[in-house]
Amino acid sequence: MAPNANAVSLSRTESFESVCREIHDSLGEEKRLVQVLVGLSQAECRKVRETYMELYGEDLVQKFDPGLQFLLCLMLDPFERDAVFARESLHGNNSVNYKALVEIFTCRKSSHVLLILQAYHAKYRSQLDLDIASIEPPHPYQKQMLMALSASHKAHHADVSQHIAKCDARRLFQTGEGRPGAIDEAVVLEIFSKRSIGQLKLTFFSYKHIYGHSYTSFLKNEDSGEFEDAVRVVVKCICSPPRYYAEALYGCLKGTTNDKAALVRVMVSRTEVDMDEIRCNFKKKYGVELKNVICETTPEGNHRDFLVALATKTSTC
Incomplete structure (x- = not known):
């Protein structure tokens, strides 16, 4: 299928009602x-769902066959969608999806994170941070890191400080590669829990400026253990989401397995945020177009058409 062939694009004169009738x-x-x-844009998809309910008295997503449930993601508000992703990451497939939860806490705007927490509580009658505290992920350090990140949202409205960034960078160095022995886990967790994502990003920029290499380079060069692996995921998400997502999509x-859930989560959540940058990073790192790899590795059908359409919705590269 050619990307977006015959796709509907709402204009000022075209009503949501007519689109709903076409869907019906x-x-x-x-x-x-x-x-x-x-x-359609995701905002338009949500409006179509509302209009469909008004016209037919039915929730459109309930009309989808099981094989089209991936379209549900387009119908939810972004923070509601992330609340669902968070719940699935905690309780899906009998295993905690650490990376998915890190993405939610680090790759969303501060105001969005607070809305996710509210939506999670409204939908599941539980606090996300308390649910995180009760989980048992594959590695204990992942739980500690997620608890630190869940606490960090309280600092999301704090001003970003160059002075604090330099001080934190030096603390990370002095309690990491600047001393013999293992990294001081308590210091890392303390900084992660007390700083906003913007502040942490500035800290890692300062680290590279002061010491001439990135903090992740140090973590990678160490005899990496479970803690270093958990930290490295967080730092990569914070410092360069497009690069992180390009690597995640390639993975x-x-x-070894085609992770459909992760593909949908990334493609839907980033398609109207930074998909152009992700696509550029993907081609730069792997030498191939994202859409071509999707076509190569995903069986022909509606799911592949969906992914290709999201991957090619806009283009600046």
Whole structure:
């Protein structure tokens, strides 16, 4: 399928009602439904869902066949979608998805994180940070890191300070590569829990400026253990989300298993944020276009059409 072929794009004169009628008439025609919905912005998709309910008295997502449940992600507000992702990351497949939770805490705007916490509580009648405290991820250090990040949202409205960044960078150095022995885990967790994501990003920039190499380089050069691995994921997410997501997508597509859930989570959450940058990083690092790898590794069908459409929705590269 050519990317976005025959996709619907709402104009000022075209009503949401007409799109809903087209969708209603296309129920059962899975390919056409995918074409229609991926051609809309996510805000438009949410409006279509509301309008469909007004016209037909039914929730559109309930009309989707099981094979089209991935379209549900387009219908939710971003913070509601992330609340669902967080819940699935904690309780899905009998294993905690550490990376997915790190993405939510580090790659979202501060105001968005607070809305996620509210949406999570409203939907599941539980506090996300308390649920994190009760989990048992594959590695204990992952739990400690997630608890630190969940606490850091309280500092999201704090001003970013160059002085604090330099001081924290020096503390990280002095309690890490600047001394013999293992990294001081308590210092790292303390800094992560008390600083906003913006402040942490400035700290890692200062670290590289002062010491001539990135903090992740130090972690990678060490005899990496579970703690260093957990920290490295967080730092990569904070410092360069597009690069992190490019690597994550490649891992999903070319890894030992095709992780459909991770593919949908990344593609939907980033397509209207920084997909152009992710696509550029992907091509620069791996020498191939993201859409080509999707086509190469994903079986032909509606799911592949969905992913390709999201990967090619805009282009600046």
